Amino acid sequence: MKTPKRLEPLIEDGLIDEVLRPLMSGKEAAVYVVRCGHELRCAKVYKEANKRSFRQAAEYQEGRKVRNSRDARAMTRGSKYGRREQEEAWQNAEVTALYRLDSAGVRVPRPYGFLDGVLLMEMVAGADGDAAPRLNDVELTPEQAREYHAFMIRQVVRMLCAGLVHGDLSEFNVLLGPDGPVVIDLPQAVDAAGNNHAFKMLERDVANMNDYFGHFAPELLASKHAKEMWALYEAGKLTPESVLTGEFEEPEEEADLEAVMREIDATLADEARRKAALEEKDAPTQREEPPPPWLRG
Numbered sequence: 001m002k003t004p005k006r007l008e009p010l011i012e013d014g015l016i017d018e019v020l021r022p023l024m025s026g027k028e029a030a031v032y033v034v035r036c037g038h039e040l041r042c043a044k045v046y047k048e049a050n051k052r053s054f055r056q057a058a059e060y061q062e063g064r065k066v067r068n069s070r071d072a073r074a075m076t077r078g079s080k081y082g083r084r085e086q087e088e089a090w091q092n093a094e095v096t097a098l099y100r101l102d103s104a105g106v107r108v109p110r111p112y113g114f115l116d117g118v119l120l121m122e123m124v125a126g127a128d129g130d131a132a133p134r135l136n137d138v139e140l141t142p143e144q145a146r147e148y149h150a151f152m153i154r155q156v157v158r159m160l161c162a163g164l165v166h167g168d169l170s171e172f173n174v175l176l177g178p179d180g181p182v183v184i185d186l187p188q189a190v191d192a193a194g195n196n197h198a199f200k201m202l203e204r205d206v207a208n209m210n211d212y213f214g215h216f217a218p219e220l221l222a223s224k225h226a227k228e229m230w231a232l233y234e235a236g237k238l239t240p241e242s243v244l245t246g247e248f249e250e251p252e253e254e255a256d257l258e259a260v261m262r263e264i265d266a267t268l269a270d271e272a273r274r275k276a277a278l279e280e281k282d283a284p285t286q287r288e289e290p291p292p293p294w295l296r297g
Contacts, residue, residue: 006045007032009116016043016120023131028187033123033131041112044119046091046187094187095119097164104162105240106155107182124177124184135171135181135212145216151180152209153225156202158240160233164189165198169205171212192233202226224248 003011003019010016018035032043098111110122126132159166167188175182192198206226214221223246232238
């Protein structure tokens, strides 16, 4: 096929020998199957901001490091330079996350390099040697669903132990390779400690996994792994080997006795007013007696 213009620099630098075919085109990037020596790999070409449908929501940006205060001000103002820097930071987020998670033992495509907005990474192949399918394209037995669900929860734990939350985890962002699920698409990954929305995103990621695998094994729908692992994470006790039960009891908050008594007093006062109003309404109207004779005119 004709080499896409964005991939020409990688061929010139010897990082790619040949572009074989397009693999997919998504909301944020186009992915191509390329040959590097005797290996097949993937080249992810990020779309320009004005040509993609996925926007850089502020909740994903929170907590991400900026090189210096000048860049931060430019991004805030939305200048041309600031937009370019923000775009670069957005792309670098996935590259950084992939290297970080790969080192932490999370099953992600292995990254091989990043040049001019193109990420070169491992191609996850299926049993037939072709590109692996996404989870949403496969049918599972209840036993497979339970096995893969447990595996994915372990991956989420490993990500959290590495300080990251995927932020957009679903059956559309997980490939099913010969050795099990592989997590993909990480440009929206957030810093667990530096982002105030991290727990909300973690809950959503885990809920998506529960919902998908729960179609095949309904008992998985009720699991509460997100709250359980987050509680351990906040307490500094979460490790990749932490044993999770999928159950979580909400901590009982200490009651504010004065507030409770005020509520009780207010309720009793309201009840007394209602009772008095009803008694007044239901009381018989007294007939007016005529004045005595000596007062009559």
